[in-house]
Amino acid sequence: MPPKAKFTRAQLQTAALALVDRDGLGALSMRTLAATLGTGPMTLYNYVRDRGDLDALVVEGVMAEVKLPRDSGEWQRDVRAIVEATWRTVRCHPNVIPLVLTRRTLHETTLDWAEALLRALARSGRSGVDLLVAFRTVSGFVMGFAQAQLSDPLTPDEDQQDVARAQALPADRFPRLIEIAGAAAKLGADKEFRAGLDIVMAGLAR
Amino acid sequence: MPPKAKFTRAQLQTAALALVDRDGLGALSMRTLAATLGTGPMTLYNYVRDRGDLDALVVEGVMAEVKLPRDSGEWQRDVRAIVEATWRTVRCHPNVIPLVLTRRTLHETTLDWAEALLRALARSGRSGVDLLVAFRTVSGFVMGFAQAQLSDPLTPDEDQQDVARAQALPADRFPRLIEIAGAAAKLGADKEFRAGLDIVMAGLAR
DNA sequence: ACGTATTACGTACAATGTACGTTGTCAAGG
DNA sequence: CCTTGACAACGTACATTGTACGTAATACGT
Numbered sequence: 087m088p089p090k091a092k093f094t095r096a097q098l099q100t101a102a103l104a105l106v107d108r109d110g111l112g113a114l115s116m117r118t119l120a121a122t123l124g125t126g127p128m129t130l131y132n133y134v135r136d137r138g139d140l141d142a143l144v145v146e147g148v149m150a151e152v153k154l155p156r157d158s159g160e161w162q163r164d165v166r167a168i169v170e171a172t173w174r175t176v177r178c179h180p181n182v183i184p185l186v187l188t189r190r191t192l193h194e195t196t197l198d199w200a201e202a203l204l205r206a207l208a209r210s211g212r213s214g215v216d217l218l219v220a221f222r223t224v225s226g227f228v229m230g231f232a233q234a235q236l237s238d239p240l241t242p243d244e245d246q247q248d249v250a251r252a253q254a255l256p257a258d259r260f261p262r263l264i265e266i267a268g269a270a271a272k273l274g275a276d277k278e279f280r281a282g283l284d285i286v287m288a289g290l291a292r
Numbered sequence: 293m294p295p296k297a298k299f300t301r302a303q304l305q306t307a308a309l310a311l312v313d314r315d316g317l318g319a320l321s322m323r324t325l326a327a328t329l330g331t332g333p334m335t336l337y338n339y340v341r342d343r344g345d346l347d348a349l350v351v352e353g354v355m356a357e358v359k360l361p362r363d364s365g366e367w368q369r370d371v372r373a374i375v376e377a378t379w380r381t382v383r384c385h386p387n388v389i390p391l392v393l394t395r396r397t398l399h400e401t402t403l404d405w406a407e408a409l410l411r412a413l414a415r416s417g418r419s420g421v422d423l424l425v426a427f428r429t430v431s432g433f434v435m436g437f438a439q440a441q442l443s444d445p446l447t448p449d450e451d452q453q454d455v456a457r458a459q460a461l462p463a464d465r466f467p468r469l470i471e472i473a474g475a476a477a478k479l480g481a482d483k484e485f486r487a488g489l490d491i492v493m494a495g496l497a498r
Numbered sequence: 499a500c501g502t503a504t505t506a507c508g509t510a511c512a513a514t515g516t517a518c519g520t521t522g523t524c525a526a527g528g
Numbered sequence: 529c530c531t532t533g534a535c536a537a538c539g540t541a542c543a544t545t546g547t548a549c550g551t552a553a554t555a556c557g558t
Binding site: 184187188190192197200201204205208213214215216217218219220221222223225226227228229230231232233234235237238255259260261262263265266269270272273278281282284285286287288289290292 | 390393394396398403406407410411414419420421422423424425426427428429431432433434435436437438439440441443461465466467468469471472475476478479484487488490491492493494495496498
């Protein structure tokens with residue numbers, strides 16, 4: 087019965103993700119996305135329930151890019167691999183991080199990700215509430231750290247402007263902040279994240 | 293010269309925060325806030341640069357409610373106290389969490405908070421990049437965990453609807469997720485958060 | 499008393515999400 | 529083959545958003 091669908095949900099997904107990657111979250115609207123696809127805004131509603139569903143689509147698109155590793159037997163290696171893989175793809179789409187943090191999605195890609203992390207954590211002997219706590223700690227760490235790192239006004243690795251602004255604030259009140267401001271530029275973002283992960287992993291291993 | 297200011301930034305702040313607490317983030321707009329204050333939208337621009345500044349004002353209002361503890365000499369006790377105090381106030385304003393995660397602010401309340409956490413962490417012997425990593429790990433954990441806990445579709449402590457939805461998903465593909473779904477209801481949110489903090493603290497203490 | 503800077507507020511416009519209606523297109527039943 | 533009905537594409541229209549701009553009122557320094 088259908089007169090042939092002109093697009094696909096997957097097409098909307100990649101187009102929306104590309105648009106957000108290039109122009110930021112604020113540039114994603116029904117009209118702009120429809121324009122990039124060469125159609126009107128209302129056409130999109132055949133593939134998406136509402137605007138919120140479009141956001142979920144973008145989140146799902148990012149989560150789908152996470153390459154979940156094979157089970158290696160060593161749970162610590164697996165957890166590290168999952169977390170680092172997540173961080174790598176999230177780092178490729180920094181504009182989407184607020185969405186990933188905020189939008190709750192029950193799509194299978196997100197569920198697969200959660201289940202994989204849970205499976206690895208369960209192999210440390212945890213179950214029930216302990217497993218829940220470990221899961222939330224790790225997943226909260228990934229997104230929280232990534233967001234903190236990529237939106238921290240005091241430590242934007244590329245922007246020297248804000249570093250100068252950090253140096254400008256009263257040194258008697260915020261000595262540690264000033265000390266920190268320079269440290270981020272020295273260490274790379276990758277090493278920085280891995281060092282944070284070391285802390286969490288040490289806590290999990292105890 | 294001024295014809296008597298009708299309002300204050302602080303008044304906008306408390307009104308906006310109350311509005312967000314009651315009706316959610318989406319209910320905060322220039323017009324709705326102006327309406328609660330009994331005036332027009334444009335009046336607000338005398339106290340706020342633009343809409344983004346209003347968001348920052350709300351974030352700042354929440355951060356100001358965090359009661360930072362006195363230095364006790366034991367850095368672990370201080371870090372715990374700061375983190376738990378943060379979580380307590382954030383828990384009172386769950387709708388603001390996405391904003392706190394997203395909006396970067398350089399206001400003194402946020403800077404005071406950061407400096408206090410840095411001071412406590414520095415007393416563990418860390419400095420430079422180690423201090424930076426520890427800071428981001430802890431601060432990322434707080435917000436990431438809180439957001440994960442309060443917006444997780446699988447474990448909303450009060451809403452039995454979503455728990456049922458979790459039980460409905462295929463048990464052969466997501467066994468751990470189903471196991472977890474029930475665990476959140478058993479443990480309270482407080483205990484859950486504190487258990488997560490235990491993990492991070494153990495990692496910091498190593 | 500007067501000028502001037504600053505606030506309060508109304509008007510107006512562009513952009514957004516989307517409810518609704520119309521039109522076109524396919525696939526199956528007579 | 530023709531009809532019919534379900535679904536997709538798309539246009540129109542409206543409410544709501546942020547805010548640029550202009551006008552009127554106010555309170556102080558001189």
